[in-house]
Amino acid sequence: MEFPVLTVNPAKVETACFVIPVFKDGDLLPVAAKLDDASERLIGQLIERGDFDAGLGNVQLVPFAPGLAGERLLLVGLGERAKCNEGNFRKALDATFNALAKLPIDEAVTAFNDVPVPDRGADWKARMTAEAALRAVYRFTEFKSEPAPAPRLAKVSQLVSEAGDAEASERGARVGQAVGDGVNYARTLGNLPGNVCTPSYLAAQAEELGRDSGGALSVEILDEEALEALGANTLLSVGRGSAEPSRLIVMRYQGAEDPDEAPHVLVGKGITFDTGGISLKPGAEMDEMKFDMCGAASVFGTVKSVLGLKPRINMVAIVASAENMPDGHATKPGDIIKTLKGLTVEILNTDAEGRLALCDALTYAERYQPASVVDIATLTGACIIALGHHASALFANDDDLALDLLDAGETAWDRAWHMPLWDDYQSQLDSNFADLANIGGRPAGSITAACYLSRFADTFPWAHLDIAGTAWTSGKEKGASGRPVGLLTQYLLDREAEVVATDDA
Known part of the structure; x- marks a missing residue:
């Protein structure tokens, strides 16, 4: 699996699925806010109307993303902002990639670098993202006569809002890929x-x-x-x-x-x-x-x-x-x-x-x-x-x-x-x-x-x-x-x- 790091405008990113982490409270995170503006407040309206509950680990697929270059949005709940820690961050990642593994897509773009995890930097978040992706697509089918189709996901790009975080994110993704393998x-x-x-x-x-x-x-x-x-x-x-x-x-x-x-x-x-x-x-x-x-x-x-x-x-x-x-x-x-x-x-x-x-x-x-x-x-x-x-x-x-x-x-x-x-x-x-x-x-x-x-x-x-x-x-x-x-x-x-x-x- 590939884990490239991107530092471009999220509204212009072409992808089969854009993963957007969302807290239950407070403002949207930077990437989510930019996508919200570009899509005429699609994300904000879903939250305000109660169509998406941002409880920890909740996911919701939005199959169309008007105004965006991405084909789909996957909203992922982070729970309460004050309770965001390493364990909850990983729970959100696992929910994300378990959902992505079920979709008919080859690649996705995530924005988890925006999530503030106390005492953890961009390298750690990129590493955890890569590890979670590899855990989710793992299947043991060596002895199945008719195994279920394997997940297609083969590329997970990680979007970084701050260009200064790119090098650390690339380093973290490299470690995450090696550990995940x-x-x-x-x-x-x-x-x-x-x-x-x-x-x-x-x-x-x-x-x-x-x-x-x-x-x-x-x-x-x-x-x-x-x-x-x-x-x-x-x-x-x-x-x-x-x-x-x-x-x-x-x-x-x-x-x-x-x-x-x-x-x-x-x-x-x-x-x-x-x-x-x-x-x-x-x-x-x-x-x-x-x-x-x-x-x-x-x-x-x-x-x-x-x-x-x-x-x-x-x-x-x-x-x-x-x-x-x-x-x-x-x-x-x-x-x-x-x-x-x-x-x-x-x-x-x-x-x-x-x-x-x-x-x-x-x-x-x-x-x-x-x-x-x-x-x-x-x-x-x-x-x-x-x-x-x-x-x-x-x-x-x-x-x-x-x-x-x-x-x-x-x-x-x-x-x-x-x-x-x-x-x-x-x-x-x-x-x-x-x-x-x-x-x-x-x-x-x-x-x-x-x-x-x-x-x-x-x-x-x-x-x-x-x-x-x-x-x-x-x-x-x-x-x-x-x-x-x-x-x-x-x-x-x-x-x-x-x-x-x-x-x-």
């Missing part, structure tokens, strides 16, 4: 069924990204023989009961001027299907366990975004991938496994498998002497009980890293909430027979899972994002969300900005 890529990987999206399939996706990167991304795949030689026994233990071989996938992006600059490492949980293993899950909604690799999907999506933006940093993306199945070779409750780090783990529940895959991947990350490590995982149902489906849970052994991730989440509007990682919780992982157990009981389940991972992240700044509540939606709108690609991409862009600021100083 990464989010949709992550959604597709998450939505694929477990019989297609296997560890080997993810490895092939990484190799394809590498081939298509023009040399910007190098890829290494560790198969089970290599993992055995390495000593990654806990990752291997997860996949012992499956016919699908496990994989450790490593993607390296070298964008910094100094090739030896410490990289930022992303580690994704890639359990392509999770039955729970011998600790078998209930059958109801087990189909959703294909989403248990959404941490890995978000890492892939972030890699795609990074390749689109080419930030001047070094990054390593590691995906620990396995399928958790029960058979005669499967790991059993009570088994003791030696990790890559050398610690022994008593497996008390084989359904707490994500941390077993991740702990070896975290140890593997040490070799890169990283500037930071962030792991992303659909790790615990307890996280959903704590935070619901709105915020990802954030744990960290470094307060500065935690604040950087929280700030990135606020900018991307892909928010996280900082959870405790106190030593008080570590004793719940005590084992009579091994160095630690893989679960710590029901109390504080998401915290003890993070405590487990922290044992393998003691040599670098590390954070853990538990996305069990945010990675997908259940019910009628079932599907992967693509989160937290926005947060992760913003985090990496912020690290680039720090490097640039340091170089300029």
Whole structure:
């Protein structure tokens, strides 16, 4: 999809549809006011007569626009001016593009740059517009014999009233396009069924990204023989009961001027299907366990975004991938496994498998002497009980890293909430027979899972994002969300900005 920025007279813009945001109160915004004048107060009359209610998210199509070069107008309600914030701005965008996606049009022009969002500039508004457009046109139809027609929308021009905002808007649109493409890529990987999206399939996706990167991304795949030689026994233990071989996938992006600059490492949980293993899950909604690799999907999506933006940093993306199945070779409750780090783990529940895959991947990350490590995982149902489906849970052994991730989440509007990682919780992982157990009981389940991972992240700044509540939606709108690609991409862009600021100083 294209996102050009326009600085021309709106009344002369030729378009299939002009999108006009409107507040419930106060004067029309600048672009709306100019179009209103050119159309003999068409917009004002619709509002005054009550034909359009500018409540938040309300939309109304005006199929003819006399006096204007545009063929149609789409009025979009912003609600009350005093309540306009990031969340409401995005709700208006989503309503807009869900409506546009249903129209028989190839392109549209929007005027959302006029909307005053406190503490947010033209670049942020352009980015959010591009992301919303790409979210709205996404369809997962790979397995439909007769899929519904895909949305035709392929170009969204963003009109800027102030010429001085054009450069920032272009920059924001570029980021929004890259993030939107990464989010949709992550959604597709998450939505694929477990019989297609296997560890080997993810490895092939990484190799394809590498081939298509023009040399910007190098890829290494560790198969089970290599993992055995390495000593990654806990990752291997997860996949012992499956016919699908496990994989450790490593993607390296070298964008910094100094090739030896410490990289930022992303580690994704890639359990392509999770039955729970011998600790078998209930059958109801087990189909959703294909989403248990959404941490890995978000890492892939972030890699795609990074390749689109080419930030001047070094990054390593590691995906620990396995399928958790029960058979005669499967790991059993009570088994003791030696990790890559050398610690022994008593497996008390084989359904707490994500941390077993991740702990070896975290140890593997040490070799890169990283500037930071962030792991992303659909790790615990307890996280959903704590935070619901709105915020990802954030744990960290470094307060500065935690604040950087929280700030990135606020900018991307892909928010996280900082959870405790106190030593008080570590004793719940005590084992009579091994160095630690893989679960710590029901109390504080998401915290003890993070405590487990922290044992393998003691040599670098590390954070853990538990996305069990945010990675997908259940019910009628079932599907992967693509989160937290926005947060992760913003985090990496912020690290680039720090490097640039340091170089300029």
